[in-house]
Amino acid sequence: MTATVATLTLPGEAQDLLFREARTANAFTDEPVTDDQLRAVHDLVKWGPTAMNSQPLRVLYVRGQDAKNRLAPHLAEGNRAKTLAAPVTAILSADTDFHEHLATTFPHFPGAKAAFADDAKRTEAARTNALLQAGYFIIGVRAAGLAAGPMSGFDREGVRREFLADTNHQPLVIVNIGHPDHSGTHPRNPRLDYSEVVRTV
Amino acid sequence: MTATVATLTLPGEAQDLLFREARTANAFTDEPVTDDQLRAVHDLVKWGPTAMNSQPLRVLYVRGQDAKNRLAPHLAEGNRAKTLAAPVTAILSADTDFHEHLATTFPHFPGAKAAFADDAKRTEAARTNALLQAGYFIIGVRAAGLAAGPMSGFDREGVRREFLADTNHQPLVIVNIGHPDHSGTHPRNPRLDYSEVVRTV
Numbered sequence: 165m166t167a168t169v170a171t172l173t174l175p176g177e178a179q180d181l182l183f184r185e186a187r188t189a190n191a192f193t194d195e196p197v198t199d200d201q202l203r204a205v206h207d208l209v210k211w212g213p214t215a216m217n218s219q220p221l222r223v224l225y226v227r228g229q230d231a232k233n234r235l236a237p238h239l240a241e242g243n244r245a246k247t248l249a250a251p252v253t254a255i256l257s258a259d260t261d262f263h264e265h266l267a268t269t270f271p272h273f274p275g276a277k278a279a280f281a282d283d284a285k286r287t288e289a290a291r292t293n294a295l296l297q298a299g300y301f302i303i304g305v306r307a308a309g310l311a312a313g314p315m316s317g318f319d320r321e322g323v324r325r326e327f328l329a330d331t332n333h334q335p336l337v338i339v340n341i342g343h344p345d346h347s348g349t350h351p352r353n354p355r356l357d358y359s360e361v362v363r364t365v
Numbered sequence: 366m367t368a369t370v371a372t373l374t375l376p377g378e379a380q381d382l383l384f385r386e387a388r389t390a391n392a393f394t395d396e397p398v399t400d401d402q403l404r405a406v407h408d409l410v411k412w413g414p415t416a417m418n419s420q421p422l423r424v425l426y427v428r429g430q431d432a433k434n435r436l437a438p439h440l441a442e443g444n445r446a447k448t449l450a451a452p453v454t455a456i457l458s459a460d461t462d463f464h465e466h467l468a469t470t471f472p473h474f475p476g477a478k479a480a481f482a483d484d485a486k487r488t489e490a491a492r493t494n495a496l497l498q499a500g501y502f503i504i505g506v507r508a509a510g511l512a513a514g515p516m517s518g519f520d521r522e523g524v525r526r527e528f529l530a531d532t533n534h535q536p537l538v539i540v541n542i543g544h545p546d547h548s549g550t551h552p553r554n555p556r557l558d559y560s561e562v563v564r565t566v
Contacts, residue, residue: 171399171401171402171404171405171509172405172406172409172508172509172510173382173508173509173510174379174382174383174409174507174508174509175376175379178375178376178379178508179409179508181374181375182375182504183409183410183412183413183501184409184412186412188414198372199565200372201372202563203372203559204372204373205373206559206562206563207559208373208375208380208384208385209384210556210557210562211384211385211387211556212384212500212503212504213389213503213513213515215515215516215517215518217554217555219556219557219562221562222562222563222564223562223563223564224563224564224565224566225563225564225565225566226565226566227565227566228566231566265557265561268555269554269555269556269557270554271554271555272551289517291496292496292517292537292538293517295492295493295496295497295499295500296496296499296500296503296515296538297500298496298497298500299413299496299497299498299499299500299501299503299504300384300500300503300504302413302414302497302500302501303383303413303500303501303504306375307373307374307375307379307380308372308373308374308375309373309374312414314414314416314497315416316416316490316493316494317416327566336493337493337497350473353418353470353471353472354418354469354470354472355411355412355420355470356411356420356466356470358404358407358408360466361407361411361420361422361423361424362403362407362423362424362425362426363423363424363425363426364425364426364427364428365425365426365427365428365429365432365528
């Protein structure tokens with residue numbers, strides 16, 4: 165596709181796998197996604213950095229047809245058929261109770277939990293860091309040789325009530341996962357120019 | 366370090382470079398970060414997916430000592446010295462005017478801009494997608510063989526007024542970038558168990 169960026173340390177084939185040839189998938193083949201693959205994605209992306217090692221991302225994999233049928237009504241209409249057909253769908257959420265884990269995940273700073281006593285500040289930190297982790301997660305799905313189909317078109321409160329009512333998790337992004345059927349892939353849309361994105365002072 | 370995850374398509378050395386051996390850097394060597402490297406990071410991570418190809422992430426690289434001195438007072442005290450010493454510091458922001466680009470970046474859907482007419486909904490979409498892109502950006506810095514030091518401890522409104530007053534950009538995360546001096550790297554903190562992060566229905 166585009167020329168390999170020689171300035172990078174990451175080999176060109178890995179650049180292609182993760183960014184350049186990877187595409188958002190809207191259709192998938194029948195080839196299954198194994199639990200081993202999903203665990204391997206986690207075992208890789210768990211190392212991605214978060215503020216105070218807070219790790220607020222939570223993943224609910226929707227696999228069964230009954231569960232898919234519970235999810236579909238909460239999706240934007242254009243996202244329903246492809247989600248019902250995907251081998252597995254991940255609901256990515258922010259755990260606003262992440263601070264309960266800080267005594268073990270950030271042990272050298274005993275004041276970490278107290279630093280997040282304020283609900284609004286903690287919710288903001290949960291969302292910010294879980295979205296960074298959602299970025300790592302999408303890259304991790306691609307690292308497993310799978311395609312991701314991230315979606316933001318869904319009713320957050322509906323999904324929360326349906327699947328996360330027993331938690332303090334706030335859904336952020338939903339991601340279909342499988343082996344891509346590229347007949348369902350749209351032509352690649354243009355990216356902004358460097359000068360539209362980057363400035364230097 | 367940890368064993369390579371054989372289930373993944375991404376080669377083990379690339380897994381190490383991006384996730385397993387990469388570490389958040391708190392100190393850097395004198396080796397410079399070139400503009401070519403920063404452009405290469407952009408040319409890779411620009412391909413990461415965003416909702417409706419919205420690409421709301423904006424990057425302001427703070428390089429000069431005068432600009433660093435303007436940034437320092439807005440950082441949490443523990444983030445100041447390392448930021449002043451880093452070869453370059455990136456202020457990652459969400460452009461809440463991203464919808465102005467949709468006619469060119471999402472051309473097959475002429476209604477895209479109008480779909481984001483609501484300010485609150487557009488701001489939320491800008492933040493969500495820019496944070497996903499911030500995740501890709503951190504991976505991209507590592508792909509360039511550099512270390513990232515992401516920070517959320519700063520005064521968002523202060524940084525906005527100081528550097529982004531002529532824009533509708535909202536600062537999200539600040540990232541120091543350079544060649545790591547591992548004498549400043551903390552011991553790795555524990556990650557949550559799979560069962561604490563992942564559930565399946």
